[in-house]
Amino acid sequence: MNNKIALIGNPNVGKTTLYNNLTKSFEHTGNWHGVTVDKKEKAFKYENNIYDIVDLPGLYSLTSFSFEEQVSIDYLLSNNTQIINICDANLLARNLYLTLQLLEMGKHPILLINFDREVRSRGVVYDYDTLSKMLECEVIVNDKNIKEKVAKKVISNSLSFNYSPNYYTKLPIHEISSVLTNEQINCLKTPKEFIAIKLLEKDENIKGRLYLTPEQEKKINRIVNHKDYLSLIASLRYSYIDELINKITKKKKDFVYGKFKIDKIFLNKFLAIPIFFVILFTIFYITFSSVGAYLSECLKFLIDKLIGEPVTQVLLKINAPSWIIGLFVSGIISGVGGLLSFIPQIVLLFLFLSLLEDSGYMSRLAFLFEDLFYKFGLSGKSIFTILMSFGCTTSAVLTSRNIEDKNTKIKTAMISPYMSCSAKLPIYAVIGGAFFGKGNILIIILLYILGVIVGLLISNILSKKILKSKERSFILEFPPYRVPSFKQILRIIAQNIKSFVVKVSTILLSFSVIVWIFQNFTFKFEYIPTMSSGRSMLEVIGEELAIFFRPIGLGNWGIVVSLIVGIMAKEMVVGTMSIINKVPNSTNFDAQLGLSFITSGFVISFTPLTAVIMLIFSLLYMPCISTIAVLHKEIGLKWTVITCLLQFFVAYTICFFIYQIAIGGILSKILLSILALSFIIFIFILSKKLSRKHSFCTFKCKDCNKNCH
């Protein structure tokens, strides 16, 4: 027997947490609005029956407001499955608003009450048996036996239900449905009353699905425009809900969900932003400098002892051919082994991001940043995407979906690759570590800040002409502060370690091998180390492309090749450099490896200036291939191409200016002259304007508004 169950409910009521519990999955959860942006499906087995669970994005009503809500509505309209309507007991009235609409739609949901223990601890007790009788729906409370409860109720629950609400007597439902043909009513597979109510609510989605004739539309508009039915319907639903809540409340106590005294500090006019930066600095310090760096060192030691040295010894013992030793030592171990030592830092970064998400602080940040981000053409909700981009840009791009305005969503997705993701860490650690030593933490923080600033400026430029946001709204629910679930955080960390190790052992491993082959063989496929002379395939390709990078100081073919390989995965930049330089014992991707890049004699060598440019260029130049794929899905081909080209242009321009000014070349002289000239013109215009404002006007102009006299 196969049962399909859709999880439906308001945002942030615990749908994905339930989905994870039932199916033993590791899907992303968080204590903020709009974590789930697409549907997910997985099965679980209980007593020989298989149950397919579909986790859908949260929604407040059956008329969509944002992209992710439309996913859930489309699913409900085109699938006749069992529905579990998850309701947060803290916000029962608002949650039942959606329940009523599901019933009106002809669905027969099972109500699953979440956070009942929390609401009881606040002194409120509900009688769910009465609720079940009044709504004629099964009601279950979430507890440790939830799997059994869901399985049993789903088998006995009927799919469809004839719900006849008694609170809509004042509405012209029959007048509307008489305009529609039977074909139109049947095509939606929902009761005609539901269609009529949606038409009264001016729901464009339902209207579009009915393919109304101009005459029908005219008749319907005449009825619909007669009164403010939108407000009337909401009022009727909420009146009924208030009556329902009164009847089922056994114990009543007033409380405000999401209101905390600590917000007086966290949202304080003067303290809020400094507190946020202190939190961010602490996260970076622990991750990149103190605990993270120490744990990384320990892991490096273990990898060397357990993988690097034994593999080399075995290969030498069995007298393996030189190219096999080269492939393993310089290719695989050098290219991939070192990356594994970044696991502690990645774990710490995701741990802190999870803590921020689960605690409820993220929504406060959206409130704090809305004013500022609005000036840059973004939304306060863009802070979710920006912060998540510090972890992984690929998954962060998806979070932009909960931004209602299309242009703001595109801009948010477009700027997320400018942020410094965890995959760029090896570059900072190796190159930054070599040149800046212990001060590298400061350089890393500056790179994070630079990414944010460039992203904001790009968004600002895009907002001026191309991606103007017409009427942008900001409606965000404040979740309560919650102690993050240890189990859930462990799950997220385990999932991230797993995906990192899988990435290292599949994509990065294969690319390391490919890069090594291209570096060690000629186009005639001759093994270079056994030849007296010869140029590798990589060298030939790299040198052709290097001409283009010379004006920014990165004209070394090895650097160019590393950057190109880095588009596949940013972790590969340092791995490729290490393979190209044939650095011995380089499973340590740290400052020591970076120092080898300073030593002349290797293919890739840096000066302090080229190191700085390399860091900035790596931060900004291009999204990785998986981010490009997600961008394509989220914002379409056109904007993805623009994002990639724009990013490359921005990175190139910034690095060009820095390099040319630093080396004092002819271009720098031209640039400085232009800058000086612009400055003089600016001062001249400013002084003219100021003098005009303050000087006494001698003209007695007619119709002049200026108060000169």
Add this chain to the structure above:
Amino acid sequence: MDNFFSLDKGIENKKYRVVDIGGSEKIKRRMLDLGFVDCDVMIVKRSALKGVYLIQIRNFILALKRKEVANVLVKKYE
């Protein structure tokens, strides 16, 4: 009529009664979905630049832009 005004002009931590919702259809619908009908509202906090408001509606808190708050017509309690 003096008792009626848009919520953005209200005083922090003072309860008002929602009378009507204005603005575009899309925003109005969302506000109604969230319960801005036949209920009390209160401004909990304004952001530093006064562009965003924290509003207590029914028993929860919402962050809204000032122009959305301005769409909520309220009346004072005598």
